[in-house]
Amino acid sequence: MENILDKAYSAEDFRRQGHALIDILADYLADATTDREEVKAMPWQDPDKQLAYWQQDFQKPLQQPLDLFRDVMAKSIQVHRKRYIGHQTTPTLPVTILASAVTATLNQGMGVYEMGPVGNTLEKVMTEHLAQKLGYSSEASGFVTSGGSLGNLTALLAARAAATDIWNAGYAQGQRLAVLVSEEAHYCIDRAARIMGLGADGIIKVPVNEQFQLRTDLLEExxxxxxxxxxxxxxxxxxxxxxxxxxxDDLEAIAAFSESHQLWFHVDGAHGAPAAFSPKYRHLLKGIEKADSVVVDYHKMMMTPSLSTALIFKRGGDAYKTFSQRAQYLWTEQESEEWYNGGKRSFECTKAMSVLSVYTMFRTYGEDVFRENIERLYGMATSFAGLIKERPGFELAYEPACNIVCFRYKAEGDxxxxxxxxxxxxxEEGRFYIVQTILNGELYLRVSLMNPLTTENELQELLEQIVEKAALVRAVEA
Structure with missing residues (x-):
């Protein structure tokens, strides 16, 4: 009988399948800019039908992985398509696909230096470089964690550690903590505060202005x-x-308010902080260098596979206070600040070496690739807003500051x-993928221009499709 485990580790089988997979992936990337009618950004299928398909597939005889990969790709959303303009998911740079394969092969631990010597070192190099781009001094440092939600939670825990001794002593009777946030803040901030035991009353949501920025004039009140x-x-x-x-948000005004009351100032820059790489858009971040902590998603505007998030601290030592505890089996010096032992600063012990993708992009293309991406996508949003304003029947929700545009088609009725x-x-048609959001109680269509290969032609086509779909809806209603 053939030994399955030994065959599964066969280097030659891997070589053959790997070469074939690269061809499949390259064909997918080459096909991403095609205008063929059958090419879809969203191969929509009802959730129950999708579940039934994979339940049946799971019961089938064993198959070659390449057939499985083709199937998965065909049924998944196509983020590299020019008409994918939905959620804030980046079309990853091809070189990061290769870096991800290396990451999966090495499978480093990262909690301690001896299990992740390169990963821990690259995290220090890349986060300190990012800190400098944001305007911090050499005192700033950070690490990479698995997503903005975990990054924001860690930052709020650091804020709590700076203000209380709850990490060691627990909550005192009647102690009620709170955070001030914009009512437009990402839901993970609300979730993080609840995880920390602040409850709904501990999440103080400050109203926003007509540009959906936090009203700093209300902070004191x-x-x-x-x-x-x-x-x-x-x-x-x-x-x-x-x-x-x-x-x-007006980060400079928030910084001044926070300083006047000696409050921790955290910036959720998951999407927009990489504007620091663009001299043209750097002004949007004025004041960010005064924040005590900042979260930046490499996997949004920096073209890196999910999940890869940098958490930067203005004072690098603050990172160690968040998870101060003993773990004799991991590190000998329990209380010392050791940048090379990632588990001392991060919630995670075992995590992927996602920083390799970021480092690979810098070493391959330099940081100008990020500047070009920001400027092309932000500029495209300005152009798209102009197209919307020129079109009868369309309404722009606000003047976009980045590559996210909200608008709607107006007609009589609801x-x-x-x-x-x-x-x-x-x-359901699948050629375009856009999403929706609620602003001031009204539903708007929402476009995130994440793909630098998208052009004005696709955006014109989208508006034409919306007009056609609106006519269909109104005809049915009539």
């Missing part, structure tokens, strides 16, 4: 109200690119329902 209610505010969160609209139906028809 909301802060004093929280204090009067017996709450201890530990942190103010600013957004460098809100999720729904991509709006940048405008929100009309646009929801327009999106449904686009989704």
């Amino acid at each position: 909301y802060y004093q109200q929280a204090v009067a209610e017996g709450k201890q505010v530990i942190c103010v969160v600013g957004c460098a690119g809100t999720t729904s609209t991509g709006s940048y 405008v929100s329902k009309l646009n929801q139906e327009i999106r449904r028809l686009l989704l």
Whole structure:
């Protein structure tokens, strides 16, 4: 009988399958810019049908992995297509696909230096370089973690550690902590605060202005109200690119307020902080260098595979206070600050060496590739906003600050329902993939221009498709 395990580790089988897979992936990338009608950004299938398909597939006889990979790719959303303009998911640079294969092969631990010598070192190099781009001094440092949600949670834990001894002593009776956030902040901020035991009352949501930026003129009022209610505010969160609209808060004003009350200032820059690489858009981040911590997703505007998020601390030593504890089997010196032992600063012990993809891009193309990506996509959003304003029947929700544009098609009747139906028809057709959001209680279509290969032609085509779909919806209603 053939030994299955030994065959599964066969280097020659891997070589053959790997060469074939690279051809499949290269064909996929080459096909990404095609205008053939049958090419779809979203191969839509009802969730129950999708589940039934894979349940049946699981019961079938064994097959070659290449057949499986083709099937998975055919049924998955196609982020490299020019008409994928939905969520903030980047079309990864091809070189990062290769780097990801190396990462999977090496399978480093990262919690301690001896299990992740290169990964821990590259994290220090890359996060300190990013810190300098953001305007921090050499005192700043950070690490890479698995996504913005975990990064923001870790930052809020650091804010709590700076203001209290809860990590060691637990919550005192009647102790009520709170954070000040924009009402447009990503839901993970709310979730992180609840995980920390702050509850719904500990999440103080400050209203936004007409550009969906936090109203800094209300910070003092909301802060004093929280204090009067017996709450201890530990942190103010600013957004460098809100999720729904991509709006940048006035970070300088938030920094001044935070400093006046000695509060931790955290910036969720998951989407928009890489504007630091562009002299043209760097002004959007004015004041970010005053933040105590910043989260930046490499896997959004920096073309890296998910998940890869940098968490930067203005004072590198603050990172060690968050998870201060003993683990004799991991490191000998329990209390010392050792950048090379990642587990001392991060929630994670075992994690992927995702920083290799980032480092590979820098070493292959230099940082200008990030500048070009930012400037092309942000510029495209400005052009798209212009197209929307020129078209009768369309309404722009706000002037976009980055590559996220919200708009809607207006007609008599329930405008929100009309646009929801327009999106449904686009989704089911699959040629375009766009999403939706709620702004001031109204539904808007939302486009994230993540693919630098998308052109104005596709955006013109999208608007034409929306007009056609609106006519279909209204005809059915009539």
